Amino acid sequence: MRTPGLHIFGMVFAPCGLVLDLTSTVAPNWRVLSNIPNQAPDMILQQGIWDICQASTITTTVTCSQPDTTYFSQQIIPVAKGLMIASLLVTLLGIAVATFGVRCWRDRPNWIIAGIGGIFIFLSGVMTLIPISWYTHIITTIPSVTVTPSIAAGYCIVLGFIGGIMEVLSGSALIIGMCSCCGGWNRGETRSNIKTTYFRNTQGDTVGIWPINYYWLRRQSSAIPCSCFSNDKQALCLTSELIRGRGFFILVVKH
Structure with missing residues (x-):
């Protein structure tokens, strides 16, 4: 930055x-x-x-x-x-x-x-x-x-x-x-116009996408390894990546 x-x-x-x-x-x-x-x-x-x-x-x-x-x-x-x-x-x-x-x-x-x-x-x-x-x-x-x-x-x-x-x-x-x-x-920051989006993938997992600060994400790698936290009922997997030059948090809830 x-x-x-x-x-x-x-x-x-x-x-x-x-x-x-x-x-x-x-x-x-x-x-x-x-x-x-x-x-x-x-x-x-x-x-x-x-x-x-x-x-x-x-x-x-x-x-x-x-x-x-x-x-x-x-x-x-x-x-x-x-x-x-x-x-x-x-x-x-x-x-x-x-x-x-x-x-x-x-x-x-x-x-x-x-x-x-x-x-x-x-x-x-x-x-x-x-x-x-x-x-x-x-x-x-x-x-x-x-x-x-x-x-x-x-x-x-x-x-x-x-x-x-x-x-x-x-x-x-x-x-x-x-x-x-x-x-x-x-x-010196830019506003992201992407709204939070939820959908289900083919495996039936609930996926949510949240825009994050692009300038923060630029300092990270283009794909941060997934960090999973498991319990008896579900696992939450948090990752991030660059999509068309903008940053997002992608939360996948596995059933």
Whole structure:
């Protein structure tokens, strides 16, 4: 059985979201201040949740560790620090758990374990979107010692939004696989349209045919030896085989 599409989607988007969130967390570019009074026209301030850097629009010189106790004393800053770090840790935990559920070294995936990992990844995406959205909402009202008429969102906000959404989508994909729905379509399975059939053979035995999961049967041999259980009155013989590319259990009740 090939790796289900939901698992491929989840295990690709989760690490990508982790990298984007990590960049958004450590980079000092949540807010950009320009047109600063009494400063050179090309000078800008890049404010993050850990540091503030002074840069220029015409040179590559960047000077960090700029003091601004007013900015760092705002409530959004410690909240953003805590949630962003927690998001990174929960994402790593979710990816680790989901890895044990995804079929990489076994025949079939463990949908429950992968889904539990998806729950962690989904929560990590939510923890990223909360501080990013809050900061964006109050971006023009966060006080600072620098008075400037030009305030713009930095690239960390964009990366944080993209990373958080990717983690939410990744976690959702893994969670969806926990329940078998849509005839198994969400798990890459196909529904069998063959109904249970009963008939009597020439020896008078009652035979019942039940469709089973084709993907499970593909891992078995084309004809599994019959296992018989006998008692004083009858013997039940259970076997399975492939019929036109579909799997069936055939139960023969011998009189």
